[in-house]
Amino acid sequence: MRFVSTRGQTPPLGFSDAVATGLAPDGGLYLPETLPQFSAADLARFEPLPYAELCFEFLKLFATDIEPSVLRAIIAKSYTTFSDPRIAPIIKLDERTSVLELFHGPTLAFKDFALQLLGNLYEHQCATRGQTINVLGATSGDTGSAAIHGLLGKPGTAIFILYPDGRTSPLQERQMACTGADNVYALAIDGSFDDAQAALKDLFADQDFRTRHRLSAVNSINLARVLAQCVYYLYAYLRLPAATRAETEFVVPTGNFGNVLAGWTLQKMGVPIHSFKVATNQNDILYRLFTTGDYRVSAVAPSLAPSMDIQVSSNFERFLYLSIGRDSAKVREVMETFKKTGGYKFENFDRDTFSASRCSDAQIPSIIKDVYQKYGYVVDPHTACAFADLSKDRPSLVLATASPAKFPDTIISAIGVEPKDPSLEALKQRPLKKHLLKADAGAIRAFIDANAV
Numbered sequence: 001m002r003f004v005s006t007r008g009q010t011p012p013l014g015f016s017d018a019v020a021t022g023l024a025p026d027g028g029l030y031l032p033e034t035l036p037q038f039s040a041a042d043l044a045r046f047e048p049l050p051y052a053e054l055c056f057e058f059l060k061l062f063a064t065d066i067e068p069s070v071l072r073a074i075i076a077k078s079y080t081t082f083s084d085p086r087i088a089p090i091i092k093l094d095e096r097t098s099v100l101e102l103f104h105g106p107t108l109a110f111k112d113f114a115l116q117l118l119g120n121l122y123e124h125q126c127a128t129r130g131q132t133i134n135v136l137g138a139t140s141g142d143t144g145s146a147a148i149h150g151l152l153g154k155p156g157t158a159i160f161i162l163y164p165d166g167r168t169s170p171l172q173e174r175q176m177a178c179t180g181a182d183n184v185y186a187l188a189i190d191g192s193f194d195d196a197q198a199a200l201k202d203l204f205a206d207q208d209f210r211t212r213h214r215l216s217a218v219n220s221i222n223l224a225r226v227l228a229q230c231v232y233y234l235y236a237y238l239r240l241p242a243a244t245r246a247e248t249e250f251v252v253p254t255g256n257f258g259n260v261l262a263g264w265t266l267q268k269m270g271v272p273i274h275s276f277k278v279a280t281n282q283n284d285i286l287y288r289l290f291t292t293g294d295y296r297v298s299a300v301a302p303s304l305a306p307s308m309d310i311q312v313s314s315n316f317e318r319f320l321y322l323s324i325g326r327d328s329a330k331v332r333e334v335m336e337t338f339k340k341t342g343g344y345k346f347e348n349f350d351r352d353t354f355s356a357s358r359c360s361d362a363q364i365p366s367i368i369k370d371v372y373q374k375y376g377y378v379v380d381p382h383t384a385c386a387f388a389d390l391s392k393d394r395p396s397l398v399l400a401t402a403s404p405a406k407f408p409d410t411i412i413s414a415i416g417v418e419p420k421d422p423s424l425e426a427l428k429q430r431p432l433k434k435h436l437l438k439a440d441a442g443a444i445r446a447f448i449d450a451n452a453v
């Protein structure tokens with residue numbers, strides 16, 4: 001299988017090279033040259049498989065340059081770190097509402113699904129190519145800690161994570177800055193997640209810099225992130241009751257659009273998921289896009305769901321490319337106009353099977369309280385956003401993207417109960433090691449030049 005850039009100005013790559021490259025040299029994002037199609041018979045064959053086996057059956061269609069027995073071992077190892085043997089359990093709240101819990105990995109957020117795997121793929125790459133790598137990521141809270149925990153203790157790697165200083169939850173920051181590991185650099189920048197992501201893209205656009213340091217990406221610009229995330233949609237779809245499976249809407253707390261893009265891509269491979277709801281917090285650019293066709297950036301407003309405090313959603317570009325028939329020239333035009341003017345108005349915008357909802361900051365605590373009172377179930381502030389406007393016409397499967405234990409202050413203020421997790425309690429005693437930097441590619445480049453392996 002080969003992977004092409006959404007901007008169409010760079011040669012296709014095989015899986016391992018596309019994963020190692022992250023952002024395509026022309027500034028685009030990699031996608032499979034063709035999407036495999038699953039038949040009803042394929043789905044029936046997949047249905048009984050445990051998570052890691054299902055993941056292998058799916059990824060072997062894409063990672064065709066990794067020997068199958070090696071790939072199977074990498075995948076098996078990646079999901080042994082999850083605390084629930086079901087990996088992604090579905091919890092039924094009532095006849096119309098269920099929750100897909102995606103927070104049983106080591107850092108208690110859905111990012112672990114792809115980043116445990118990516119860490120092991122990078123380890124394999126270092127071993128087979130005999131090279132060190134430097135990994136660079138930008139985070140609004142969860143990607144950073146999951147990426148760090150995917151690479152902890154992996155020889156030949158260093159990891160640099162940019163995050164907006166003071167805008168993650170204190171425990172999210174501790175997960176990044178209290179590991180004590182020598183190869184981990186938590187870089188607190190004076191700006192928003194969008195500023196961090198823009199600086200990161202500038203650094204990946206500097207071909208000399210990225211080649212010099214063998215720079216790899218852990219954000220959902222990396223194609224391995226999206227492919228690995230497709231698997232829990234497939235797993236969940238196959239575990240929904242047969243009677244409601246075809247009718248169920250997947251409701252996805254959304255920021256950088258990587259999570260819901262993975263589900264939608266799987267649907268394009270023939271898995272008949274009915275529809276998706278893009279659930280934003282008060283940073284509602286995607287809500288506005290899917291309700292009006294106007295994709296227009298405004299200032300990021302810090303919220304109680306900080307990991308979704310994003311305006312410029314990387315993976316929108318992948319959606320655009322696939323939904324307009326892989327027209328790279330049009331993608332380039334839209335992305336250039338958006339970069340220059342901060343907006344793009346689509347005439348006849350094709351929403352496909354998406355709908356959207358948004359959730360104000362004032363609603364978040366009251367939703368957490370309502371869900372708790374109605375079902376005795378505690379949702380984190382991001383998952384709460386997904387409950388803002390569930391469909392009245394069909395069953396909903398809400399993706400629970402993080403554990404409430406990562407956001408104790410908001411949960412205590414909503415329901416007076418402190419959610420705890422032993423891994424987070426242990427972090428409270430550890431010293432914090434972070435580096436304060438300007439949200440500027442030059443300053444970050446100098447830091448990486450001085451500390452890269």
Ligand SMILES: Cc1ncc(COP(=O)(O)O)c(C=O)c1O
Binds near residue numbers: 109143220308401
């Ligand atoms: C807990 C949580 N929920 C939702 C999101 C939004 O996911 P995505 O950026 O893939 O849209 C994030 C950040 O990515 C997150 O950390």
Ligand SMILES: N[C@@H](CCOP(=O)(O)O)C(=O)O
Binds near residue numbers: 141
């Ligand atoms: N919400 C994310 C932001 C980065 O998104 P990614 O999916 O592109 O890594 C975070 O928690 O960091």
